Amino acid sequence: MKRIGVVGLGLIGARHAQAVLAHDGAALACVVDPDAALRARFDVPGFAALADVDLPLDGVILATPTALHADQACLALGRGWPVIVEKPLAGDLAGADRIVAAQASTGLPVLTGHHRRHRADVQALRALVQGGAIGRPVTASCLWAMKKPDTYFQTAWRQGREGSPVMLNLVHDIDVLRFVLGDVTGVQAMAGASLRGATARSESGAVMLRFDSGAVASIAFADTTPSPWGFEAGTGENPNIATTGQDMLFIAGTGGAVSFPSLTLWRGAADWGEPPMAQRHDAGPSDTLGAQLTHFLAVIDGAPPLIDAADARATLATTLAVETALAVQSEAP
Ligand SMILES: NC(=O)c1ccc[n+]([C@@H]2O[C@H](COP(=O)([O-])OP(=O)(O)OC[C@H]3O[C@@H](n4cnc5c(N)ncnc54)[C@H](O)[C@@H]3O)[C@@H](O)[C@H]2O)c1
Numbered sequence: 001m002k003r004i005g006v007v008g009l010g011l012i013g014a015r016h017a018q019a020v021l022a023h024d025g026a027a028l029a030c031v032v033d034p035d036a037a038l039r040a041r042f043d044v045p046g047f048a049a050l051a052d053v054d055l056p057l058d059g060v061i062l063a064t065p066t067a068l069h070a071d072q073a074c075l076a077l078g079r080g081w082p083v084i085v086e087k088p089l090a091g092d093l094a095g096a097d098r099i100v101a102a103q104a105s106t107g108l109p110v111l112t113g114h115h116r117r118h119r120a121d122v123q124a125l126r127a128l129v130q131g132g133a134i135g136r137p138v139t140a141s142c143l144w145a146m147k148k149p150d151t152y153f154q155t156a157w158r159q160g161r162e163g164s165p166v167m168l169n170l171v172h173d174i175d176v177l178r179f180v181l182g183d184v185t186g187v188q189a190m191a192g193a194s195l196r197g198a199t200a201r202s203e204s205g206a207v208m209l210r211f212d213s214g215a216v217a218s219i220a221f222a223d224t225t226p227s228p229w230g231f232e233a234g235t236g237e238n239p240n241i242a243t244t245g246q247d248m249l250f251i252a253g254t255g256g257a258v259s260f261p262s263l264t265l266w267r268g269a270a271d272w273g274e275p276p277m278a279q280r281h282d283a284g285p286s287d288t289l290g291a292q293l294t295h296f297l298a299v300i301d302g303a304p305p306l307i308d309a310a311d312a313r314a315t316l317a318t319t320l321a322v323e324t325a326l327a328v329q330s331e332a333p
Contacts, residue, residue, distance in 0.1 A: 002058040002297050003029035005081075007050050007072060009038040010155075011240070012086060012113075013063030017042055019289040020061070025297050030055055050075055057081050059300050063113075065157040066167065070095030073110065073309075077102045082300045084292070086113040088171045088319060089312040091162055096313040103309045111296050111305040112312035114175040118291040121235065121261050124283035125249075126180045128258055133265060135255025137181055140217035142173050143248045145227035146241070153196070164201035165223040166322050173231060173249075174322070175307070175315040177209065177217055180251070184318045186210035189325035195224045202326045209318070234261045237288050 004026050006017040013033070020028045030045040030053060031038075039046030047053050050060075050072050060076045061084045062069060070090045076083045077099075089112050090096040103110045116122050129137055144165070153159055161167060178184060192204030204222035211217070228244035236243035249260040256267035256276060263281035268274070299305050307315075 001025060001027045002300055003027055003056065004293075005030045005032060005053060005055075005057045005060045007032040007060060007062050007076075008064035008068075008086075009033040009035070009041070010063065013061070014038075014041070015239075015289055016061045016063050016084075016293075019293050023290060023293050023297075026293060029057055053079075059083065059296060061113075061296075062086055066162045067091045067157065070098045073099045074102045077106045077108050077110070080106070080108065082109045082111075082296075084111045084113055084296050085309070085312075087175070087312065088167055088316050089309060090316065091167075093313065093317060093320065096309065096316050100309045100313055109299045109305050110309040110312075111292075111299050112307045112309065112315075113292070114172065114179075114307050114312065114315065115288045115292040116172055116176050116231070116237070117179050117306050118295060119235070119237070119286040119288050120283040121263060121286065122176060122179065124263055124281060125251075125258065125260050128263070128265065128281070129180050129251060129253070133256065134251065134253030134258055134267070137211075137213065137215040137251055137253045139215065140177065140181065140249065140251040142177065142217060142219045142250075143227075143229040144169055144173055144219065144221040144231065145225040146223060146230045146233065147226040148223045150196075153198075159198070160200045161323065162201075164203075164323065165221055166202055166205075166319060166326065169223070169230075170207070170219060170221055170322065171315060171319045173219055173221075174209070174318050175312075176231070176249070177211075177219075178315055178318070181211045181213065181215050181217065183212045183314065184209050185212045187318060187321040187325055189322045191326040192222065202323070205326050207322050207325075231261075235286075237286070 032047045059082045189207040207219040209217045228246040229248045232238040232241040233244040234248045247259040266276040269276040
């Protein structure tokens with residue numbers, strides 16, 4: 001049994017702690033949060049700060065506000081603890097660079113919490129696309145149009161840039177697109193109107209990405225729209241978000257197309273005069289956080305992380321480039 005500490009017991013940290021409790025190979029050794037009431041929900045030793053932990057641990061899961069990730073990841077690695085750092089890896093590239101450097105200097109692994117990479121359906125999508133099932137990927141379109149409850153923004157750190165749907169949600173979609181289509185070489189974006197009156201963060205927008213293969217993708221996003229389209233709604237991966245089962249990612253190539261999460265493959269048409277035939281693939285269910293935790297236990301034993309700090313830094317760099325592009329509003333000619 002690996003002794004795991006969970007740091008931060010908010011929305012996602014509480015789910016990590018439950019995942020550790022439910023896992024056969026892990027024991028919840030301690031929880032860390034300045035909020036004593038949150039610590040009291042778990043019948044294990046609790047600490048107000050990571051620096052106070054005086055127990056032997058085999059690994060740490062950091063689920064704290066993004067601005068704390070760099071300091072806490074470096075502290076954990078310095079104590080000799082492999083770490084899962086929730087996404088985004090850090091609030092800026094300087095923070096990400098400190099984590100990458102600490103990973104290198106300690107020789108200890110960092111797994112970043114881009115948990116979608118651990119899903120069977122995401123891995124099946126990647127295998128289909130990279131295996132040539134749609135020929136050469138040419139273009140992709142992704143939708144993330146959810147409505148977050150107003151109470152979500154009462155938490156102070158979510159009112160600034162780190163609470164934007166780009167930093168919190170699109171960072172996942174960008175990472176899935178990188179996982180499936182490869183590295184990003186170009187970014188453009190345009191912000192939509194502010195409906196909540198947020199000034200320090202975006203609420204909606206349209207993003208364009210170019211990949212080193214020459215493929216391009218668009219992402220339309222909003223956190224003000226109660227639509228059925230978004231990764232969590234489509235896959236049912238998050239118990240806090242209602243499931244619709246609708247597709248939200250469409251990838252077209254020279255030999256066909258695939259939509260996700262239904263994993264519907266469209267093939268067989270030579271050109272637009274012929275109808276492509278649809279074929280569904282079933283990747284089976286995924287316990288996303290459980291699968292990530294199983295992988296983390298293997299990483300502690302020496303397996304390479306599915307997404308280490310350097311790889312997550314690349315996802316963060318694209319995400320921050322989107323934020324920068326959103327801030328530049330161009331006028332129609
Ligand atoms: N992987 C995912 O799907 C997913 C989902 C939600 C959030 N996240 C990420 O997880 C992180 C946390 O997000 P959240 O929505 O759970 O936030 P949250 O505000 O709900 O929870 C953060 C928790 O950290 C605690 N905290 C604050 N300072 C601390 C400190 N110094 N030491 C220990 N704990 C401290 C707070 O008391 C709070 O309980 C963010 O980086 C976010 O981007 C990831």
